[in-house]
Amino acid sequence: MAMDYREKEHAFITIEKDLKGGKVPRVVLLCGSEEYLIEWYAQTLIRRYVSDACRALDLVRLEGDSLTLERIREGLETVSLMSERKVVFLPDFLPAAGKAVRGFPESDCKALAEYLPQVMEGSMLLMCVPDQEEQKPKKNVIRQAVEKCGKVYDFQPLKDKQLHGFIEKRLRASGKNYRPSVVSAIISNSGYGNKAINYSLYNLDNDLKKVIAYSGEEITASDVSAVLSVNPENNVFAMLDAIGRNRKDEALRLLYNLLESGTTVFSLLRMITGQLELILSIKEMKENGMNLTQVQKKLGVHQFRVKKAAAVGGNCSVSYLKNILSEAYQVDEHIKTGLFDGQLALEYFIAKL
Template identity: 40%
Template sequence: MANRNHAKKEHAYKIIDREIKSHSVNNLLFFYGEEDFLIHWAVETIVKEYVNEACRELNFSRLDGNAVTFEQIRNNCETLPFISEKRVVLISDFKLIEGIKSRFINEEEEKLLVSYLKQLPEHCILIITADSADKRKRLYKAVLDQGSVYEFGKLDESSLISYITKRFRKSGKKAKPSVIAQIIETSGYYDKDTDYSLYNLENDIKKAIAYNDDIYIEPESVYNTISGNLDTDVFAMIDSLSQNRKEDAYHILHNLLSSGENEFKLLALLASQFEIVLAIKEMKEEGKSFLQMKEILGIHEYRIKKAAFFTNKYTISSLKKILMKIYNIDKSIKTGLLEPSLALEIFISEI
């Protein structure tokens, strides 16, 4: 079998989409990564392409990767398709390929599985999915050697914009570039350690479409329907502070506290965001390029763009003073000198 593994420059969904359309899909596939939405899409698209919908239950098997045995895998793969071009077998959430031991497949059976992957029948497409991959495992190496591996990470900015635009268009709606940018920023899709995924975005887009009666999606719709995350709210607070809109900053703070957010977590995020702004400010003054900043900071370019927006509103000296205030407030809370919510209010009043 040809080894068709691909560089990260092109997203996995584009590669697999092209291969499905050209009917050149390998019969051993491994999908992993943080974008479950795209992994689910890829599996369903393959099933629709190769399996007769009328006989789906006979030709598509979904095996639980946490409890599957080698015999179950082999028996399902060996079963011939019925009135369909291929039989598709899915092993979902297969922890063994992540390097986690299975109670149902011992070491000897794993060797048998590795050997079996080299002789998969042509009538079968075997798809393995997992959250991550242990690239040291012989199972991963066998899939890499005999099949195709696809990492479904987050979409790049242009692909995300295209996805949002197409979703609105499909529903008879339109959105200006500024509104789409607002959706991306409010959602926090690119924020560090966020759990906001395309599943969340898909649901939020549906809510925005239902909320908006006009053809054009309005900024108000975004504000009222995009769920976003804590990082986004903290950025909004910093934005309010940078424009001396302290009432807005207090409003954001009180909303976060009333929703149960932890004061220490809020303070840590404020420190992290201002540290990024300071780092970008210093690197800009040193003449470093955007690519150099991205490499040094090791964060997504969208986060750099968001933070860079504030660099013209603060001097290096003022940013250092703000960070010192945050560090001192953190110390005062931990030593019992200040009550956490009061300390955060004092911070806003003194900026």
């Protein structure tokens, strides 16, 4: 039953199929870097198998001091009479990621791994463990046991098609009309997929609620722009574009807007260097004969960020972009060594180019 869901299909597609087909096993591990999806499907599974009327009896939540091997077994071996399954829920179970936790020694991890194939019909062990590292997970006895007798749903960041589906599902649920271009505008204007800023599906879901609440009977691109125009990433792209067009007055205005909106100097500098690295990489790949589709696949970033970065770097040479990036690195050094005040260093960065 072992399978690497990152390579085959996204975990949310797999779990939706399993829920629809009644194929969710008795032992489940929800993990990965997308905490929103982990929490969403944990609650979905609980609602699916536990009756609301018997939730207090048929849902056993174990964490902290209550998390012991004995209590896990006890919960799983007490069969529900009212719900479809008795669910033992471990919401942040670090041992499933190979991490130590107080009160749950390695010997208990091995004993639990050996016990998992014995989980009886009518019970479910539901384990969750977020992991921000977007890389192949380290093997550990519990995860290996789940792969053999249950199922691991590894929720990694959504790709383009999946992200479209996520957004469209929520727009449809609002009952409002919208055109396909609105979905593209939301992706383009949001910060999802940009590792330089902390923007997850939680942020995207919240922004979608804002767009829906702001709009009338139909959600338009102007509604999206009005709500998401404060996204720092977009203003950084615009600032870099202004620098490339030698519009330093415009670039400085965007810089002040970003600082006044609460964006910190170091956060802003991290976005600037991140965007410049992306723009330079795309420029070099295009000059080596790669098209945007190939570039997007190679870099693993959303196509909208690739298109936006390609547009910003379109009229700039590779040597010019390397020079700007080098200057940005120097700004970081000047601030950290105390040579310049943060805002002054960024102003000097723009004026010097």
